Amino acid sequence: VNNADVVSSTGSMIVISNRLPFVLQRKKDGSLVRKASAGGLVTAVAPVVINGNGFWVGWPGIHLDNPNEPIPESDPDDISPTTGLKSDKVIVVQIDPVIFDSYYNGCCNATFWPLFHSMPDRANFKREHWKNYVTANKEFAECTLRALRQLPRKNANEVPLIWVHDYHLMLAANWIRQYAEDEGIPCKLGFFLHIPFPPWDIFRLFPWSDEILQGMLACDMIGFHITDYCLNFVDCCQRNLGCRVDRKNLLVEHGGRTVRVRPLPIGIPFERFVELAEKAPKLLSTNQQIILGVDRLDYTKGLVHRLLAFEKLLEKFPEHLEKVSLLQISVPSRTDVKEYQELKEEMDQLVGRINGRFTTPNWSPIRYIYGSLSQNELAAFYRDAAVGLVTPLRDGMNLVAKEFVACQINIPPGVLIVSPFAGAGETMHEALICNPYEIDDASEIIHRALTMPEDERILRMNYLRRREKLNDVNYWTKSFLSAMGSLQTQDDHDEVG
Ligand code: G6P
Numbered sequence: 001v002n003n004a005d006v007v008s009s010t011g012s013m014i015v016i017s018n019r020l021p022f023v024l025q026r027k028k029d030g031s032l033v034r035k036a037s038a039g040g041l042v043t044a045v046a047p048v049v050i051n052g053n054g055f056w057v058g059w060p061g062i063h064l065d066n067p068n069e070p071i072p073e074s075d076p077d078d079i080s081p082t083t084g085l086k087s088d089k090v091i092v093v094q095i096d097p098v099i100f101d102s103y104y105n106g107c108c109n110a111t112f113w114p115l116f117h118s119m120p121d122r123a124n125f126k127r128e129h130w131k132n133y134v135t136a137n138k139e140f141a142e143c144t145l146r147a148l149r150q151l152p153r154k155n156a157n158e159v160p161l162i163w164v165h166d167y168h169l170m171l172a173a174n175w176i177r178q179y180a181e182d183e184g185i186p187c188k189l190g191f192f193l194h195i196p197f198p199p200w201d202i203f204r205l206f207p208w209s210d211e212i213l214q215g216m217l218a219c220d221m222i223g224f225h226i227t228d229y230c231l232n233f234v235d236c237c238q239r240n241l242g243c244r245v246d247r248k249n250l251l252v253e254h255g256g257r258t259v260r261v262r263p264l265p266i267g268i269p270f271e272r273f274v275e276l277a278e279k280a281p282k283l284l285s286t287n288q289q290i291i292l293g294v295d296r297l298d299y300t301k302g303l304v305h306r307l308l309a310f311e312k313l314l315e316k317f318p319e320h321l322e323k324v325s326l327l328q329i330s331v332p333s334r335t336d337v338k339e340y341q342e343l344k345e346e347m348d349q350l351v352g353r354i355n356g357r358f359t360t361p362n363w364s365p366i367r368y369i370y371g372s373l374s375q376n377e378l379a380a381f382y383r384d385a386a387v388g389l390v391t392p393l394r395d396g397m398n399l400v401a402k403e404f405v406a407c408q409i410n411i412p413p414g415v416l417i418v419s420p421f422a423g424a425g426e427t428m429h430e431a432l433i434c435n436p437y438e439i440d441d442a443s444e445i446i447h448r449a450l451t452m453p454e455d456e457r458i459l460r461m462n463y464l465r466r467r468e469k470l471n472d473v474n475y476w477t478k479s480f481l482s483a484m485g486s487l488q489t490q491d492d493h494d495e496v497g
Contacts, residue, residue: 007044007478008488011158012151013054016144018104018168020090021046021082023061024071032072036080038375040268040399043081044473045163048481050084054160055147057091057140059100067094091143095136102129103136104168105336111206112167114339116195117300117394120205122339130208134171137215141175148176148185161486164191164219171215189219190484192264195396196423197229200236210240217243217254221483223264225397225423230261262483265427266397270472273406276379283380284327288363289450291326292385294378294400295392296333297370299343302393302419302436303330304350307366309391309442311354314365317447322363324450326389327381329369344370382407387449388416391436395422401431405464413461415449428467430460 021042022034036042049056060071071087074080095103106129114122144162151160164173173189180187203209213236216222224230230250237243237252244253250261284290291310295301310326330347334340351368358365373381382388388404401416401424408414416431418424425433434445481487 017165020058102132107133137171173218277407280380289386297330312443397423
């Protein structure tokens with residue numbers, strides 16, 4: 001899918017994100033290769049960067065001892081959207097491994113991640129990590145300036161767009177704005193947060209919360225998935241910094257500027273998932289109903305609660321014994337962080353206990369995969385599952401819920417269950433809504449999904465699919481560019497010729 005056909009920016013764009021849209025790997029012979037990421041964000045945003053001759057600034061997934069080592073071009077057989085992103089358009093951020101570990105595993109993943117997901121008891125607040133977060137953000141900002149200096153501009157009026165992504169880089173805009181002003185280079189700055197923004201009472205637990213807000217407010221526009229997160233942010237700006245705010249129009253005054261805040265719910269490459277589902281082989285046996293869970297192995301995803309709800313289902317509704325299985329795919333994630341290692345242990349034990357309790361010679365209730373799947377396998381599971389179980393305790397959006405409905409091309413379709421504490425739960429109204437904390441209720445909702453009449457399933461799934469098809473990831477990119485005043489319209493195309 002070439003998003004450049006659909007969306008393009010009026011000028012050049014620099015994207016800055018913790019991860020580049022590919023990782024670098026070292027082969028046995030010592031040479032480097034690129035491995036493209038398959039995420040929807042990359043699919044939608046990379047073509048816009050490429051089309052405008054822009055840059056992508058980020059971390060390549062490994063530490064390079066020699067900072068001047070050339071970055072390879074992508075493999076010519078690679079058909080990913082980043083193929084056209086030439087190595088001279090990529091700025092690889094190099095940070096000392098000790099500082100990087102403290103910034104990424106420490107401040108990002110052991111402080112901001114739990115805090116922003118409203119789980120403050122899991123967060124640790126270490127001055128050292130914060131110091132390294134500041135250093136890392138400054139380094140990303142300096143790399144962005146290098147890109148900005150090299151950026152081609154069609155004419156003197158063109159103001160390039162810098163798009164900063166996610167909680168890893170909440171301070172970077174501050175320095176980018178300052179350096180760009182010092183050098184007299186005009187630019188517009190936009191930020192998008194891919195995780196929730198917490199309420200003030202949680203946010204203020206972070207000892208350096210003022211600095212975070214000031215860093216984000218260096219942007220001209222700040223996007224969040226849903227209105228609740230926007231309101232939390234606006235509230236924090238008022239209560240922490242004493243900013244004048246307009247809640248109705250989502251505006252914050254800061255440093256003599258007015259910063260716009262917008263809900264911009266992210267979507268998925270809908271048609272790509274439909275195509276995958278159309279082509280994927282049949283992988284699941286048809287004599288059982290499959291309840292499917294697909295998640296990074298993360299404590300925010302509510303996996304322990306999910307297994308307990310499934311156990312309760314088997315206890316309360318024995319008619320499902322030998323007829324229903326839970327297929328849980330848990331993708332390894334952030335394995336250097338203690339909380340993630342502990343969750344892995346807990347899940348292994350729980351799966352073993354529940355399977356030990358119910359397994360018969362011909363059936364196991366839980367099939368547990370700890371690993372990653374190919375896109376084809378994933379699409380096959382999404383398509384043939386009877387129930388998609390998306391029950392995070394807290395989640396910025398949750399794209400699994402959207403990928404599941406995109407792949408539901410069978411008639412009659414399956415049923416989506418989603419938590420109200422995910423951004424997706426706010427917008428996917430025809431899903432069954434399930435509070436994952438209430439295990440008894442959750443088990444009854446799963447039973448309801450498994451026994452739902454066909455016509456109700458069809459009706460619900462039709463609405464869900466229609467919405468996701470319209471609001472796909474291209475639409476999201478377009479909305480962001482439009483909110484930044486950087487969307488190239490058809491008229492602009494005509495002018496350019
Ligand atoms: C979330 C974040 C992303 C992050 C991803 C995977 O979706 O919003 O920014 O890339 O998790 O986490 P990782 O730590 O492996 O990058």
